[in-house]
Amino acid sequence: MPNVLSPEDANLPKHSKGMRPQFFHDPTSDKLLAMVMALAGEVSVMRDRNDTLERLIDAKGLLDKSEIDQYKPSKEVIAERDAWRQEYLSHILRIVDLDAGDMGRNDVSPEWQAVMDEV
Amino acid sequence: MQPQDYEQFAHAVLPEATADEFARQEFVKSYKLHLASQVSPKTKTVYETQVKPAFEKEHGRAPNNRHEIRKAMNGNNYYQTWSSLLRTSQEMMWKSCQVSVERQWAKLVSEAKKKSIDKPAGGTLKLDPNLKIPRYLTAVDIHCQPGGYHTEMVEDDVAPGAIFERAVYIYAMGQLGPMNDDIGASTIAYMQETFPDFTPKRILDLGCSTANSTVPYKETFPDADVFGVDVAAPMLRYAHARCETLGAEVHLSQQNAEHLNFEDGSFDLIVSHILIHETSTTAFRNIMKECYRLLSPGGVVIHVETPAYKDMDDYDAFILDWDTYNNNEPFWSKSHEIDPSQAAEEAGFDPSKSFEAMAPSAYEAAKAKRTNVFQGGDFGGGGFWYLYGAQK
Numbered sequence: 433m434p435n436v437l438s439p440e441d442a443n444l445p446k447h448s449k450g451m452r453p454q455f456f457h458d459p460t461s462d463k464l465l466a467m468v469m470a471l472a473g474e475v476s477v478m479r480d481r482n483d484t485l486e487r488l489i490d491a492k493g494l495l496d497k498s499e500i501d502q503y504k505p506s507k508e509v510i511a512e513r514d515a516w517r518q519e520y521l522s523h524i525l526r527i528v529d530l531d532a533g534d535m536g537r538n539d540v541s542p543e544w545q546a547v548m549d550e551v
Numbered sequence: 552m553q554p555q556d557y558e559q560f561a562h563a564v565l566p567e568a569t570a571d572e573f574a575r576q577e578f579v580k581s582y583k584l585h586l587a588s589q590v591s592p593k594t595k596t597v598y599e600t601q602v603k604p605a606f607e608k609e610h611g612r613a614p615n616n617r618h619e620i621r622k623a624m625n626g627n628n629y630y631q632t633w634s635s636l637l638r639t640s641q642e643m644m645w646k647s648c649q650v651s652v653e654r655q656w657a658k659l660v661s662e663a664k665k666k667s668i669d670k671p672a673g674g675t676l677k678l679d680p681n682l683k684i685p686r687y688l689t690a691v692d693i694h695c696q697p698g699g700y701h702t703e704m705v706e707d708d709v710a711p712g713a714i715f716e717r718a719v720y721i722y723a724m725g726q727l728g729p730m731n732d733d734i735g736a737s738t739i740a741y742m743q744e745t746f747p748d749f750t751p752k753r754i755l756d757l758g759c760s761t762a763n764s765t766v767p768y769k770e771t772f773p774d775a776d777v778f779g780v781d782v783a784a785p786m787l788r789y790a791h792a793r794c795e796t797l798g799a800e801v802h803l804s805q806q807n808a809e810h811l812n813f814e815d816g817s818f819d820l821i822v823s824h825i826l827i828h829e830t831s832t833t834a835f836r837n838i839m840k841e842c843y844r845l846l847s848p849g850g851v852v853i854h855v856e857t858p859a860y861k862d863m864d865d866y867d868a869f870i871l872d873w874d875t876y877n878n879n880e881p882f883w884s885k886s887h888e889i890d891p892s893q894a895a896e897e898a899g900f901d902p903s904k905s906f907e908a909m910a911p912s913a914y915e916a917a918k919a920k921r922t923n924v925f926q927g928g929d930f931g932g933g934g935f936w937y938l939y940g941a942q943k
Contacts (some may be wrong), residue, residue, distance in 0.1 A: 442656070447697055449646070453876060477578065
């Protein structure tokens with residue numbers, strides 16, 4: 433039976449009732465695959481949006497679409513993009529850094545253990 | 552406005568999508584098409600070249616049936632990956648449709664309500680808040696639609712119907728046509744060819760959901776009284792608004808097809824479109840008995856499904872059976888083993904007047920794009936519908 437919630441206050445159910453099958457030996461692999469495909473979907477959405485932008489800009493005569501393909505970044509632009517990509521990769525590879533980085537070491541030092549014992 | 556064959560017909564109650572929502576839905580459509588046309592066919596190669604030889608080596612014989620093939624394939628990494636991708640595509644499909652419906656939920660509810668008051672086409676809607684939703688629909692959310700057909704979250708909810716209509720289009724990758732009506736249209740085409748002198752006057756569509764298969768009956772037989780029943784109120788509210796929007800006078804009521812309140816002999820055509828596999832063994836028997844009771848002499852019942860396993864080899868049956876285990880379709884497997892002649896006889900029909908056939912898809916434009924196989928995740932791909940039934 434429906435309750436009295438209006439659409440403004442309600443949420444649709446997000447998961448289907450029933451057992452989700454496990455396909456791989458390790459259930460983590462199923463989850464990772466679902467995450468990868470969700471990300472692939474978002475990249476596709478961004479790509480479509482970018483394509484829309486280029487077509488609109490071209491249609492309005494603000495820019496010839498071929499100029500985008502012919503664009504040669506300057507030395508400064510290349511440097512900015514290089515820096516942005518390093519930052520970007522460090523966010524994505526944070527989990528790798530956990531094993532070797534100097535912050536948040538993935539080990540149990542005597543200092544860490546002492547605090548844990550105390551609290 | 553004429554429907555374009557490359558997109559879903561945007562009638563007044565079809566949920567709208569923002570550019571990003573549309574792009575997300577388009578991605579799912581492409582993802583599914585890629586799986587069906589590029590990834591799925593190679594599961595057969597993997598079976599033939601790896602899994603089957605390994606099975607033969609171990610057992611000294613080939614697998615005997617689809618169950619043995621499934622158990623052997625479950626350990627194969629290509630099959631695991633394809634399955635995981637397919638399940639994920641199904642979940643992403645619902646999600647991509649849910650998001651836009653949730654955003655315009657209030658508007659869809661009020662639009663549907665308005666249509667049910669104005670009734671421009673003259674159809675009717677009768678809901679029964681006391682109807683018990685059968686266990687085969689409450690135990691699992693069929694084909695993974697969160698909340699299933701029946702769950703109502705808000706007063707006068709239509710969300711499950713709105714989500715379903717858009718998702719069916721994406722699921723079928725547009726192969727059901729701009730109006731999602733290919734199953735109904737194909738059945739009508741079959742019927743007109745098989746019973747050329749038959750012009751039904753009272754038509755009943757069982758488990759009609761959004762009435763996407765019901766509307767073509769009213770269009771083909773404008774003088775007939777067309778009825779649709781379903782157990783799910785939010786489907787029927789949406790269906791009613793949709794029929795009125797499309798100008799199709801259809802009389803909808805919330806009833807279980809196993810026990811209907813119509814009088815004996817009150818229909819000359821009863822149809823169902825991919826309903827049976829979502830019921831149960833007992834429910835199917837009850838439905839067939841109701842069909843016999845409700846048909847007038849000479850009347851016809853037709854159920855449309857994907858092909859029976861007896862007509863395909865074990866590998867194809869195994870692939871089509873994927874939904875049973877992986878897409879919340881518990882009755883799928885057994886329903887594909889139904890013997891139409893036996894079922895007709897049990898319900899009171901003369902078994903010599905039972906029939907089964909493969910009806911070609913009526914939607915020509917999509918034919919070229921089809922994968923021409925019946926497989927998990929692509930039930931429309933075969934280019935044919937399997938139908939069975941009986942004449943009283």
